[in-house]
Amino acid sequence: MAGSVIVITSGKGGVGKTTTSANIGTALAHLGYKVVLIDTDIGLRNLDLLLGLENRIVYTIVDVVEERCKLKQALVKDKKNPNLCLLAAAQTRDKSAVDADQLKDICDKLKEEFDYVLVDCPAGIEQGFQNAVAGANEAIVVTTPEMSAIRDADRIIGLLESKEGVERYRLLVNRVRPKLIKSNDMMGVDDVVEILSCDLIGVIPEDTNIITSTNKGEPVVNDEKSLAGMAYINVAKRITGEDVPLLDIDEPTNFIDKIKKFFAKKA
């Protein structure tokens, strides 16, 4: 059975596409699936940094397309998990170095061998987006609870609907801050889902561990204590078809919050 190609996209930049790709990929590999991550952000690659594989890259996707190497040679294996591979983007070229058909070919070849092919999409709706979406049969739209990100996500969903290959798309709400939602300073997850009228695949809370893990080059999923890491593992499980309830992210963590919650219930 051929694996599925999942594109991770958002339209707006800085909402956490690359972080999501790295973490879902690692989580799926932990679950025992064979996963390959494709970075299509040619010229502004970051996925290799998040995985800590920067120093292992010899060949890139551009080398594969221009037939300087075989596809297998360009795949970089993860340090810890042999189930996880990375096909890196070239840093010294730009998006026009690859076209949609070539990327579709690569995805088709890879999905024969791997259970999941995750494509990290660049920001924007230009050539880079068109390339990334070309081979995909599933999509995860990443957004944050902000008007600008939601508007861009809406545009992306519209474009995905018009694509033939993409069978289903689901929404991932990233960087959610339960405190702000409670005080009505941030849109709730329900509101976002309602505005976009789209299936939800997961909610990721804002987590400072993400910053440190990015700098260390180790996905946050490897940190068992991290709330965001747990949320990503749940997302990975939902991708595989498992039915996992949403993580309770607004659980009060300290004593004072618990007292506040107690009184709030009484009132």
Place this chain on the structure above:
Amino acid sequence: MYDNEYFVVDMASCTSTGEIINSLSLALETLNHSGKKIVLKLNESYLNQSQMLSIQSLITSYGCILDTVETINPDTAKIAENMNILVQKPIEKRVDDSYETSSNKDFEPFSIQLNRKPDDIALKDVTGLHFEADLDAIQKQQNDININLDLKEAGVNPRSDFETIEEQISNQYTKPEDIIPNVEEYSKIVSPMESLDFPEVQVEEKQEFENAEKNSIGVYKKAYDENQLQDDEWEEVDFYETPTNDPVISDTKNTTYINQTLRSGQILEADGNVVIIGDCHPGSEIRAVGDITVWGVLSGIAHAGCKGNINAKVRALKMNAVQLRIGNCYSRRPDGTNIPYIIRSSIFTPEEARVIDGEIMLFKINQN
């Protein structure tokens, strides 16, 4: 001392005629000096008549006139005089300095002695030295003049046929090609990607994925103990020790100087050696046929000897390279050793990467 219609070219640092001609033509080409009188500063280098003639005809070909030659070499001065070129002895800086200090009262007795026109000193000294020139040098000059006469007999006009004369001169010197033994090695140029020997996996497709590990590249190691170095910091070094390493062939190739920071996504390609005065940020790439020297932090990818020269070297004030490639040897930075973008200069340890038995090793610079 020279007014606007003069153009002073300082060749004091040049040692060979080829060098003089090269830098002179560069100087004349870059600026428009047609009709100007050239003052050539030669200091002590010796030029025979044919060399002087070729320089003169080079200058006339650019529409200028060789007016004055500043030299302290008596032989050169004599030849120049024969060619109706003014000769002056270069004014030493010391004389100028004493002019300035002459107003100082402490130096009054000296100022009287030196309070002459520098031109007078120069002319007198040059004429005085003329007759002290040794016989050998005169004989040499005579031979050179004979060559020149031969040329005239052969119907060659030295002033117009500059190239012919240059040929004559170059035959007297060894060509750089003769010194480099294996020039042909460089002509067998393969593109860097083709030259890599990755293990060809010709089994079934599925097995290729399992064998992907084989393609992984090794880590570069330090050839010295880092901790020990800090203890031995004050070790006495014999600075007069003669260098044991033979000069590398690639050193004779031309060198590119880059005076800027190389940023992410930028590639620098050169068909000789490369010297970068600045940092190389992660994501940048340097490919050079010869050596690579980075006067700063090297954090990108460096490929020295990218057309197959395994003797090429990579040097940096701080080696933090993501990957080092020399010839067809690849190596990567050990995991977890990445140092942050901003680095204190106190932890700079200049290192040199060389290939030892097919492995890239880091040496402290000057370590044997």
